[in-house]
Amino acid sequence: MAESSSLDGVLAREWKESFDEIFDGAVDESNPPLKLFKKAYDGAVIATSYAEILLNQAIRRYGPDQKVNYPDTGYYLPVIRALSGEAVEKLGDLPPILNEKRKQIYEELNFNNARLCGEAAAYAAEIIDALRYLNGARPHVEPWTGFLGDPVVRRYGILLVDWTIPGQAVIMGRGKSSEAVGEIIMDLQSKGFMIFLCNQVVEQAIEAGCKLGIDFIAFPTGNFTQIIHAVNYALRAGMSFGGIPPGERENARDYQRRRVRAFVIHLGEIDEVQVAAHFAAIFLGFPVITDQELPEDEQITNWYISHPDYEDMVKVIMEIRGIKIKIVDIPVPITVGPAFEGEVIRKNDMRIEFGGGRTTAFELVEMVGEDEIEDGKIEVIGPELDDVKEGGSLPLGIVVKIFGHKMQQDFEGVLERRMHDFVNYGEGIWHMAQRDTVWMRISKDAAAKGFKIHHFGELVVAKQKDEFPSIVDRVQVTLITDAELVEKELERARTFYSARDERLKGLTDEAVDVFYSCILCQSFAPNHVCIVTPERPGLCGAVSWLDAKAAYEIDTTGPNRPVEKTGLLDEKKGIWESTNEYVYLNSNRTIEECSMYSFMDRPMTSCGCFECIMAIVPEANGVMITTREYGGDTPVGMTFSTLAGSVGGGVQTPGFMGHGRSYVLSKKFISGDGGLGRVVWMPTELKESLGEDLRNRAEEAGLGADFVDKIADETVGSSSEEILPFLEEKGHPALTMESLI
């Protein structure tokens, strides 16, 4: 997942006693920026006074017991939860919290007090905005996001803190023109940044045609105090992935400073409340750059910078924030970056499509010998894009030849699966599924910019070399659009696929001598260790045993290391002396023992990236599974978001565990607790996506193919009372199994 993770980042603290040491020496004491501090003070007075008026009026109108919460979060009001720990649930909880913050607004003007004003303003903004959600209100329409729920934090939070997304750019105010704002945003998107927008830059971005919204990791939060949603997003990332306990103000800030590489770009006029907001950012360790001309004594070196030139504004603030990214220059006429991964191309916006049942399409990565390849060669055999009318289709076979001195046959599948990302990162290109089920589209916009079928090859060549430098030495890509030849090559590709499948079938936990660890996520969840086995993929769904093996080949000092399988302690639950030792030493000596196949006894911990969470349903003597995609309630009375709050962060919670979707189909799926037969509930979404494979697996496990129909889902009910009669009626096996507890 991570492209540039650095374990050093966790260790390299810039301070000893207090986080605030990082600000030492920034201000020239002989000429302090008093005007700036005064504005921060004024802004904090305005923000907290306004919050007080709104809050007490809301209490007058709705009473102190009125529930106050943001939608879809288990972190209460996250700014407050993270920084001072209070679990705010009702309006009456808020006045003492606000009063504490009002108290820290000091009249004496200095840098420290200005930051405290910033913090107070952040609390005020969090309260002001939470009040907008009273009584289930949804104050925004797309593309404006307002508060971003935990599912969005989980979707991108990990990528943010492991630096796959290099940082969080917060742009506020109003730029000199829509075009200028659009250029800044597109520049940031091509670099892969997460972007928050507040105020008129949103309208300017819309006008400039920027791709905005959750799918593009570019969040237009709204106006005014809605800037706080950039902050409560970042602070939740610290709590959920960093395992920072709520209320640990210093640690929360430290995590923000080091892992959430955020910065603020302020365009246009600045008012007092905005200056207070800027100091809230500085308080968390994020610098501010503005296009406004400010005199020397209204700036703070490395923290509050005036830089009127739009041209290199992003470059300057990245330098100040210490963000270095590797830029791969790919000769394609479109922007390439993870922001475009989620982009959907509708039929009406489509220039041409391949596969998806309309035509034959496939992709194949094959390892070849040194002499069978011409490095960098890209060849299109058959018609090009221009030969097809708008909205039409072509067959497509993508054959990628790879030569590398350290390349192995086993890695073909690993490299092939990454094709999806490589192609999808292109703006205006859409890719789905894999092997001979691929479905791809090129948008009209991308075609208008000059994108051709040929350019798929450029993307693949550049990205394969960039991502797998130590195993990929040469790449050659053949793009076949000739109908006859595609069919012929497909036959050949299928022999590869079935050979791989055969080999995977034989790839069991028993058949190998080593498992692999994955401590990729320790960059943000320092105590978590994944052990990846052939039959238990990583809980994120992104790291299989083969992936880990390949990653180890690529970088032997990286996050995936071999873990020997020696000293068997419990065969059923999957516990070895060697795995215990590895986990203990690598979890900062917090997790002493860990089982591979049990969620009830010493289960494996979770970083936060899990695709699914399973939880015990004691009444049914079984287990339920919910997924990141399913937002609704579950029989244990908690949503995915709420469950995630207690499962993540590298702690063992017997009875609860995060896991990958495909693990459900494994023979080792909680085999220590009774296996698949324990599953009493899962959302229809998961049932449908596992489909036939789940039926086959049930049959193979001796549960009968109709077992799937005995598993309850949300159409049956979302509480144990609702599903129990169903389970009884269907004769669900879990009811008669050995007691789980």
Next chain:
Amino acid sequence: MSDEKKKIDNRRTADLAALSVIDANSSNGQIETSYERFVKMQPQCNFGEQGICCRICLQGPCRITKKASKGICGAHDYTIVARNLIRMMCGGCAAHADHARHMTHVGEMMVQGKAEDYTIMDKDKLYAVADRVGVEREGKNDEEVFEDLVKLAKEDLTRFEGAHEKPFTWLSKSIIEERVNKLEACNIMPRGVFGTIGENIAQTHVGMDADPVNLVFQGLKTSVADFGSEHIATDFSDIIFGTPKPVVSEANLGVLDKDYVNLAVHGHNPILSEMIVRAAREMRADAEKVGAKGIKVSGICCTGNEVLMRQGVPVLTNFTSQELPIMTGALDAMVVDIQCIMPGIRAVAECFHTKIITTSVNVKIPGAYHVDFVEDRADEKAREVINLAISAYKERNPDRINIPQIKHKVVAGFSVEAILNLFSAVNPDTPIKVLTDAIESGELRGVVLLCGCNNLKRIHDNNHLEMAKDLARNNVFMVATGCAAGAYAKAGMMTWEAVEEYAGDGLKAFLGRLNEANKLEEKLPLVFHMGSCVDNSRAYDLMTAMARQWGVDTPKVPYAASAPEAMSEKAVAIGSWCVTLGMPTHVGVYPYITGSDLVNGIALQIADDVYGGYFMWEEDPHKAVEKLLYALDDRTWKMKVHRQAMEKYETESISAGW
């Protein structure tokens, strides 16, 4: 600079009639007017100017300096500025509340049968108001509906403050729901008007509120109470005296006729002036007895606007030049009611035969005639006043008569009802769409309300006139009230000729289409006169109608306000509710606010985030127009982008943000 321009600069007026009187005065007399007093007053107090002089307790006056950065009690600059400012809003609101109270009082006397000279003149308006404010009409006769309206108004004026009390009904029913919610959420929805005023004064007593935001919010609450009061006043005036319809008249000092008994009505209230206009028409014979051809009534300030709008009475002049008609030697009496009466008129009148007659129990001037106007003997009192004018006519000194022969045609009388009626000739189903469509198509850039006073910090009328010319060129539909309207009337800008001279192609086409559709003989003017300062309520109703048509909150509507020469506390209150209710609001002079960056910052920027309106201080009329155009264009642009977003993202509603 041309000689003419230099003269304007020296004399501090752009009104050529006024200029001619001032010129005559400086060559042959030494009569002191506000123009001279303004010069003598320089330099004005810098601390007062910035709002950082505090004299609300007897320890003071305290003023904020580098050495003494707080008052003796510890009050910050922001507390002092905010307190002073909201006391001004309170003064403005009290004035309009008193006006509304007076109208309601007359209504109550009518109900009791004690004010026989007044009747329900406009039944359609009665019904429309009843429906709007939620007074049930079923099974009631007109008198009973009227009685219920009076009761509601009285309740609204006098209701206690407190969250459990009903909101100010007249206000809450006259604005869109989004605005009501905003006022309630921010705790600035008034319950009763006088309660709010009392609260405001209590809050600014020494040792009370020190929080600038809390103070400003109370000021805004008082200001929206001001809006509600204005609405009560407008509504009752329309019901009792008729809703204005387009009318043609004339304006400026040239309307005085030496052969007639000249009587000027001045102030703000139609209750007396309507009676005078009516009686004067009946007392022609009395005037003829003293050798005059008849009685000519003309108006000053908003009383003038009231009788112009409904009776076509000519406009004599506006605020700053109110002393000058006396100096023509041809004005026999000036009868004043309330507000904006310069005490200086009495001293000027000493040099002439003009009788100054005060009529209100709370407006008296030493040395002036005082006729205690009572509503139960309204006609009798009106006749008493006219008789004073007739008797003064006999004392005229013909040698001193010098009337500048300057006057202009005025096309006025544009209530919202009248405007929509004009629009309905183009679009009978949805008249307001005529305006919103013209903005959407780009024919018009938006609407600007030109309102407010005169202020000698700027050249008299100059900001008004220059701004209207620039706005016209830029195709802005303009409505005007108060002394702003007076300025346009006097300068001939409420005529089709002005359209031809100043309007851009879009505005010309828009007005031309209305002329044609309505088959108007007297064509529409460049600036639409909506009435007196309480009739700013009409101007806001127009904005509300546009917001409803578009289905958006008011901060999205390209509609701005400007008080190019603001002066009175009422202007401070009006400007503040304009902002609170969602308008970008330009003010052509600096209010006493700059002593606090915090309070000034709220006014200029943060108010926009909270309420969707904000202030712009700009003395230069041309720069001011640039700022207003930017504000209008910005709203149009933003609504366009929000619509695009709605389409692109297939959302059910448009973004509620602004």
